[in-house]
Amino acid sequence: MSAVIDTHGHEHGDEHHDHHGGYSGIMRWVTTTNHKDIGTLYLWFAGIMFFAGGMMALVIRAELYEPGLQLVNPDFFNQMTTMHGLIMIFGAIMPAFVGFANWQIPMMIGAPDMAFARLNNWSFWLLPFAATLLMLSFFMPGGAPGTGWTLYAPLTVQQGIGMDFTIFAVHILGMSSILGSINIITTILNMRAPGMTLMKMPMFCWTWLITAYLLVAVMPVLAGAVTMTLTDRHFGTTFFNAAGGGDPVLYQHIFWFFGHPEVYVIALPAFGVISQVIPAFSRKPLFGYASMVYATAAIAILSFIVWAHHMYTVGMPVTGQLFFMYATTLIAVPTGVKVFNWVATMWKGALSFETPMLFACGFLFLFTMGGFTGLVLSLVPIDIQLQDTYYVVAHFHYVMVAGAMFSAFAGIYFWLPKWTGKMYNETLGQWHFWLTLIFFNMIFFVQHFLGMAGMPRRVPDYPLMFETWNKVSSIGAFGFALSQLIFLYNLFTTLKSGATAPQKPWEGADSLDWTDLPTPVPYHTWEKQPVLK
Amino acid sequence: MKGSKLLCALGGLAAALPATSAQALEWYFPAPASAMALEIDHLHQYVMWLIIVIFVGVFGFMFYACFAHRKSRGHPAEQFHENTTVEILWTIIPALILVVIAWPVTKTVIAQKDTSSPDLTIKATGYQWKWGYDYLKGEGEGISFVSMLATPREQIDAGAQKDEHYLLEVDRELVVPIGKKVRVLTTAADVIHAWWVPAFGVKQDAIPGFIRDIWFRADKLGTFRGQCAELCGKEHGFMPIVVRVVSPDDYSKWVAQQQQAAQAQAEDINKKWDPKELVAQGEKVYGATCVVCHQANGRGTPPAFPPLVGSKVVNGPKEGHIDIVLNGKAGTAMAPFGKQLSDTDIAAVVSYERSSWGNKAGIVQPAEVRARHK
Secondary structure, rough: OOOOOOOOOOOOOOOOOOOOOOOOOOHHHHHHHOHHHHHHHHHHHHHHHHHHHHHHHHHHHHHHOOOOOOOOOHHHHHHHHHHHHHHHHHHHHHHHHHHHHHHHHHHHHHOOOOOOOHHHHHHHHHHHHHHHHHHHHHHHOOOOOOOOOOOOOOOHOOOOOHHHHHHHHHHHHHHHHHHHHHHHHHHHHHHHHOOHHHHOOOHHHHHHHHHHHHHHHHHHHHHHHHHHHHHHHOOOOOOOOOOHOOOOHHHHHHHHHHHHHHHHHHHHHHHHHHHHHHHHHHHHOOOOHHHHHHHHHHHHHHHHHHHHHHOOOOOOHHHHHHHHHHHHHHHHHHHHHHHHHHHHHOOOEEEEHHHHHHHOOOOOOHHHHHHHHHHHHHOOHHHHOOOEHHHHHHHHHHHHHHEEEEEEHHHHHHHHHHHOOEEEEEHHHHHHHHHHHHHHHHHHHHHHHHHHHHEEEOOOOHHHHHHHHHHHHHHHHHHHHHHHHHHHHHHHHHHHHHOOOOOOHHHHOOOHHHHHOOOOOOOOOOOOOOOOO | OHHHHHHHHHHHHHHHHOOOOOOOOOOOOOOHHHHHHHHHHHHHHHHHHHHHHHHHHHHHHHHHHHHHEEEOOOOOOOOOOOOOOHHHHHHHHHHHHHHHHHHHHHHHHHHHOOOOOOOOEEEEEEOOOOOEHHHHHHHOOEEEEEEEOOOOOOHHHHHOOOOOOOOEEEEEEEEEOOOOOOEEEEEEOOOEEEEEHHHHHHEEEEEEEEEEEEEOOOOOEEEEEEEEOOOOOOOOOHOEEEEEEHHHHHHHHHHHEEEEEEHHHHHOOOOOOOOOHHHHHHHHHHHHHOOHHHHHOOEEEOOHHHHHOOOOOHHHOOOHHHHHHHHHHOOOOOOOOOHHHOOHHHHHHHHHHOOOOHHHHHOOOHHHHHHHHH
């Protein structure tokens, strides 16, 4: 570990800690290289995208409220499903966790900032451009792609120019992710405070270290897949066209080689947040720290050899199906270890249930349900019935929404007092949790039934026998959306006029940021690194 | 099935049901009509029971802790944070449970992939947005037809009263004999589709340029319905699969009927059609094949689906118009219809388009279409 680095260009002794690099207003945010500012930018961006993607989900659920086409045409419906997926994954969930990483990793490991401060600025500022490009595809002739977020060939070849906008947007999003990941890896490996060995790091830093490696490994693969789509569309290549010696299924193999690790790119940081929150509110150290690290690494490694379980119906040879089935079921082992560890952490603690802990428990319960339906889907014969039905939609929303999104809410309620020095309204927080939990299940639990009864996904209309559950699901969706307004209200009133947070509102929180930094945290922290014994 | 009922109760959602239609509440696999579908059903129940037991066990601990180990009840926080024995046990036991699950499942996977020695081989070709069926081998060899959605557009777009099999009815059903091993070869002409009949427990992607196969052996008489399962463009939700399972005798009768009809319809390619008849025939073909994209008023939904009203192709030379219908247009949803429609039907629909909605470009005879085949 090198000496303390002064990264923020203090030139005058009389400058105080709250200066923002000499700029004010919008230019402060454009030019900032401060990890806290950039973390904030990521989180606001993710929030905006969350509501944009949510609006699209409401269009989908409104159209599916009853059989028949009422509100949108099938073409626009397909555009909605595509963009809802892309925006939620690349615009909302991933940036939200990068935002947490920016805020928390330097504070947790005792580093003054991220390793590459200017690169960090660029990683973020690529995102608004990518998002703009993605949104512009709606206004192109033919609209946005109607292919689903998976962008399967050869349907992609039939799309209008909006497809090309989406491809370039994915390129830029990938660049942003790779740069951000390099920064996180470098920061964690090189800038830990003296005495902060890897195995002493908070679990959140471990999960992000492993996630960052996953991202560096798989984002180029996605870039390759969409670039091949681009050249198939415009430059006469036939990677995915049998008439020229290609194969449409090749696209799926490449896409899911990215796509499955991507699932853990989203899930692992969520695990990290939960691993901070549960011990804090159990007032007890995380159970099985070492096995938690090994389990995280095992999940990451296994995630590279299970991709074709998304493709059981493409007609693989029986050996292929068996290999991918066995490898996939194996993931249940390290994932089980994590769940058992969390429950064991709570066991014989002194539990209290403030909003962050409620969201963490909600995560634990619902994410495990998503894991179990994942086990059902991993079994080839059952998956043959369920592939491309609403059962799959229900499964991955249990993992993405009840997993990643619940975890993100847990993180925001948990760290907001630290970041802002303001305390959110606990009553509103609890209302937000319970309504979100109820409406989430109302939307997605019934979709298991729809899938088993035979409703395909990505359809704008459906046979009459699916009507009841679709109604329940749609009503749930609007309740869910309204519940998020409670969060917005709570957030804005907290920022504007929230009560002053105590120095340490969560008595069980034990990472460096809680124990050794003031609340609210100053603009610059750890200019002098702590030394751990 | 009982397992899922328990899950249903866990969700506690029955109370949240709004009173809607009189339709029975569907929430489980459709009744199996093949041994394979039954096997899948059994595997699912087996796995669900294991899952429920584990779920209740693990969350029993969590909820007990949530109740009994609360700070507000004065429970002191113990500080233990590892236990090697327990950690090893809860790694090994789940791994063993997986083996117990994998064993029966593996046998089913191997059986599912065994498409050898079928009694009947049928090719299913996915088109945007219908299915083409060719009976390749076995009784009925040579029968070939296209099967498309029979639900009227008014029920879909205009809120007309929907009938019982809304979106699950086709103009021509696939007919198979009961108890015979049917091998289905799937392929597609444009994008990826998926051929799926839940009651038989079969689903297989139909991939353009490649042939894949699956098999089923129906053990119940009746009509079984499924839908395309792979997003294939705007009418993805509107290309159902309907299979009628009949007794061997009825099957033989059906085959004879089909063959007679095919002979009767063997077209005289050189027949000169009366323009009015041709246009009337063309309107039918247009209504079945072209209307979803180009619309009944010929105005399309530009830019993806261009208008035919005043179109340069439609009002230009006949050859260009015939070619685009025969061969399609690469990179768009315009499919090559030469493989799906007879020359007479193509001549009819081209004539209809050239003389409707104010277009006045004259009619085309079947022989002219035949001449444009490459």
